[in-house]
């Protein structure tokens with residue numbers, strides 16, 4: 674990064690410039706996306722909806738999460754236990770989470 678005062682190169686994340694001593698503006702973090710609660714998915718559910726829930730939480734492809742989880746289960750051995758723990762611990766998403774807007778009553 675460059676000092677905003679003297680424009681000399683200083684270490685990334687420095688709070689003060691080594692050259693002119695000017696206080697550097699704090700790095701503004703990118704606006705965080707609204708936190709989604711981790712929920713088991715009703716939409717992408719095969720067994721417990723755990724993989725679907727993780728996929729929705731991390732904005733990943735459900736199939737990708739399943740493949741990764743399966744590989745961990747096959748080679749690491751902990752995947753099945755982890756799935757059961759997640760199944761027990763992560764609440765199922767609300768029933769109306771993906772519900773369509775109800776048709777207006779006539």
Ligand SMILES: [Zn+2]
Nearest residue numbers: 676679690693
């Ligand atoms: Zn400076």
